[in-house]
Amino acid sequence: MRVIARLWLGASLTFAGISHLSFSRQEFRAQVPAWVPVDEDLVVLASGVVEIVLGLALLFAVRRWRPIVGVVVAVFFVAVFPGNIGQWREHVDAFGLDTDGKRFTRLFFQPVLIAIALWSTGGWSWLRDRFGR
Known part of the structure; x- marks a missing residue:
């Protein structure tokens, strides 16, 4: 299950990053909060590149680096x-x-993504070994 979760997350991030740079660029621009003091297109492009890199790292990192x-x-x-x-x-x-309800509900999925990233890669154990106790 961990491998499947890691590969799913890696593929999802890679796809999302590609969509930042291409067919969903306008929708991602609309999501950049007004208070961000950087050009919204730059934010979308930069976050897209970061998502591609992170997605590929989840897909292809050797076991030692996965956590x-x-x-x-x-x-x-x-x-x-x-x-x-x-x-x-x-x-x-x-x-x-x-709707505000849909947007609010989405907020509860971010902690799930964080947990999947840590669980599927052994990141929980890595953090516990370094910073626990």
Whole structure:
């Protein structure tokens, strides 16, 4: 199950990154919160590249590096979470999230993605071994 979860997450991130750079670029631009002091297109392009790199790392990293990749992916999901909150608070429609209820519900999936990134790569154990107790 861990391998399947890691491969699913890696493929999903890679696909999302490609979509940032191409066919969904406009929808991703709409999701960049108004308070971000950087050009929204730059944010979308940069986050797309980061998602592709992280997705490919989840798919192809050797076993020794997977826990570190999982932690980095989890940190990325934490970093983009304010954008999800912004989409909800600013009432931005994108990707079928066309009501505040749908946008609010989406917020609860970010911790699930963080947990999957850590669990599927051994990131939990890696963190516990280094920072536990």
